[in-house]
Amino acid sequence: MTGEKVTEYERKRIENIKRNEELLASLNIKSKLSDLSASSKRHRVQAKSYKLSPEKKLKSETPVVIRRSLRNQGMKPDSAGLKDDFTEPPKSSLTNLKSQVTSNKSPRELVPISMSDASTCSQSDAVLVNKILSVCELSDTKKANGKVRVAIDLKSMELEPENVARVVPNRILCVKFFPSADMKMVVVGNKFGNVGFWNLDSEGEEGDGIYMYHPHPGPVSAILIQPFSLNKIITSCYDGQIRSLDVEKQTFGLSYTTDHAIFSMSQRLDDVNSLYFGEGHGLVRVWDERSGKSSFSWELHDSRINTIDFNPVNINMMATSSSDGTACIWDLRKVGKSKPKSLKVITRKRAVHAAYFSPSGSLLATTSLDDKIGVLSGANYDDEFMINHYNQTGRWLSTFKGVWGWDDSYIFVGNMKRGVDVISTEERRLVTTLESPNMTAIPCRFDAHPCKPGMLAGATSGGQVYVWSS
DNA sequence: CCTTTAATTAAACGG
């Protein structure tokens, strides 16, 4: 699509600007170090009251180039990530200047990064590590990580003030609950490559339950958590990396790297060793984690793939949504050298940003920039009804993606008036909007807690997370 | 055709 080329140009331009900025930042980084480290402590203290944040942004010295403070990007004062898709790597002066003030690894480097190196908070994260590992060590009989499928009462859903927090700075692109009923913990990824953890069960514990790391140099596009190995958290990045956090080893390992952006990632329930991700301008790649090889790659779209999802019941069925204006359902039963068989193509007027199967697998919800949410149903997904829904989030907000709740009844999607619209598939209309004075910004990305009915996390473009609960 | 510009938009920050 022509839009893609504009984006490419834009990216290139921004990269150059960023590079200049990095150079300037390096020149006077020493004078800023004290300020940066001093204020990084305050960040956590104020994390739950974003409005009163005392953080000071580093004042820009020149109005021409776009400048962002390292702290504003959630980075340690000495770490910096550079991407070089379009030009030669910045050698010489910049590299040397940086090496004078840092011995830390850049998140761009193709090696594992330890959690402590990636941590952006001064406080110890031992409580977080212990929490995750202790739930992992529960005996199988005590474990409660089964996915629930129940009807919920929308009226019971509320947003308590203590379930609001700023977990990371800036724009959140993805949010995910740990798939365990023994935990109320969300993980988010933001535009700067930060991965933030928020333990909502941190009552009586030290700190506020919020921990932040910087394992990626760019936007985090997806988060996967293995239901049966909760200590393994996989993240993908626009800068072409997939990292796998092993909480036991306390390292963000590097699973895959490419020059192309990774916009989406998913996993089949029956195969935890394969990652499916959308790479570049329409490629779906299947990566075998154990062999470290790409088992398949298919050119399925003409533009970026925004979501990949698997039918929870018919496990060979995969749905993709793309900025080429289509959403597709694929049959993965016969994948040899050729592409999977296309079972269904939905064509929309504009980019499609999500296509998710319902919990029973019999419905497919699509969200498109053409201001419609579509629901496919029927034996071959031949029936479709559309709901008008304003999806123009503009430049500063992540796009809306309608997600399913705990059964096939409802789809949850953000709206531009700081509410969560709820669409009933039974009534085929918008039935209610979740609103709360505690929701002071627009929630764009959602995740329903797989084991706790009524618990829904909404994430904003300002780094906040709202956890609604019954 | 391809390339480039402008306009749009919400929220955090700071004076």
Added chain:
DNA sequence: CCGTTTCCATTAAAGG
């Protein structure tokens, strides 16, 4: 409280 800054979306329209 209000003006400034954000700048990895997206599209339409203008320009070559």
